[in-house]
Amino acid sequence: SQTIxxxxxxxxxxxxxxxxxxxxxxxxxxxNLYWYRQAAGRGLQLLFYSVGIGQIxxxxxxxxxxxxxxxxxxxxxxxKLLLSDSGFYLCAWSVGSNQPQHFGDGTRLSIL
Amino acid sequence: AxxxxxxxxxxxxxxxxxxxxxxxxxxxxxxxYLFWYKQPPSRQMILVIRQEAYKQQNATENRFSVNxxxxxxxxxxxxxxxxxxxxxxxxxxxxxxxxSEKLVFGKGMKLTVNP
Numbered sequence: 001s002q003t004i005x006x007x008x009x010x011x012x013x014x015x016x017x018x019x020x021x022x023x024x025x026x027x028x029x030x031x032n033l034y035w036y037r038q039a040a041g042r043g044l045q046l047l048f049y050s051v052g053i054g055q056i057x058x059x060x061x062x063x064x065x066x067x068x069x070x071x072x073x074x075x076x077x078x079x080k081l082l083l084s085d086s087g088f089y090l091c092a093w094s095v096g097s098n099q100p101q102h103f104g105d106g107t108r109l110s111i112l
Numbered sequence: 113a114x115x116x117x118x119x120x121x122x123x124x125x126x127x128x129x130x131x132x133x134x135x136x137x138x139x140x141x142x143x144x145y146l147f148w149y150k151q152p153p154s155r156q157m158i159l160v161i162r163q164e165a166y167k168q169q170n171a172t173e174n175r176f177s178v179n180x181x182x183x184x185x186x187x188x189x190x191x192x193x194x195x196x197x198x199x200x201x202x203x204x205x206x207x208x209x210x211x212s213e214k215l216v217f218g219k220g221m222k223l224t225v226n227p
Contacts, residue, residue: 032213043116043203043217044157051213059214090157097212098145103157 002027006091006104014112019064019078021107023091026072031093033074034101035066038088050074051097086111114139114211116204116218124224125194132179133189133221135204143209146180146187151220152200160202163187194225 006023013019025031032051036044046059048066056066063082067075074091088108092101116137125131137146148160163171163180170178175195179188187206191198204218 034213034215041219043205043219044215045217046214049213057213088155092157098207098209100147100159100162101215102159103149105154105156108155 002031002093002102004091004093004102004104006107008107009105010108010110012110012112013081015083016080019076019081019085019109021076021089021091021109023074023076023104024072025074025093028072028093028095030071032096032099032101033068033072034092034094035074035076036090036092036103038090038106040087044090048076081111083111085109114141114206114208114216116206116216118202118204118218118221120221121219122222122224124226125191127194127196127225127227129194130190130192131194131223133191133202133204133223135187135189135218137185137187137204137206137216139185139206139208141208141210145207145209146178147205147207147215148176148178148187148189149203149205149217150198150200151203152197157203161189191223196225196227199223199225 034049035047050068090106091104094101144165146163175192201220203220205215
């Protein structure tokens with residue numbers, strides 16, 4: 001069966017520091033991969049998605065970036081974190097377009 | 113713009129009772145997909161049920177069923193025989209066949225099942 005791993009679960013970072021969140025999927029090949037952010041009391045907002053290695057689509061312009069160095073690996077990065085980057089970040093995968101997306105356990109990011 | 117509205121921010125129900133969560137959406141597209149996700153206190157987002165807009169038959173998954181009214185752009189979730197483990201945030205979401213990677217979420221609704 002397919003599983004999705006996301007780490008770390010919790011992260012506290014100072015303003016201006018870099019960020020790297022990692023997500024990997026097991027048990028499937030060539031999945032679509034997604035990064036979402038959930039602000040407190042709100043629904044999820046799609047940040048990036050990828051339909052293949054090296055293919056990244058950005059939904060919301062900001063100081064975050066995403067990369068997909070391997071088929072089942074999706075990384076969310078920032079060179080300099082802002083206070084507004086605080087939130088709950090969720091990685092997800094699907095077998096293709098218009099298919100249900102399955103989420104990881106999320107990373108709680110706090111910026112001090 | 114495509115939007116999802118969950119007008120009830122919070123509900124509570126007694127164990128074993130039935131509860132209905134409401135959701136409306138707005139889109140000009142004809143082909144789309146609707147979802148209900150559940151997010152318990154553990155924070156993991158779990159798919160509850162899915163409905164294709166081209167299907168007239170309402171989707172059912174065990175104790176969970178939907179009432180899909182396409183003309184009214186309404187997609188409510190009915191939970192029968194509520195259990196304590198159903199306590200969670202519930203999010204309604206949809207995606208169109210054109211923007212086929214983008215799930216648009218509502219703000220969510222907190223459901224509490226009381227013993």
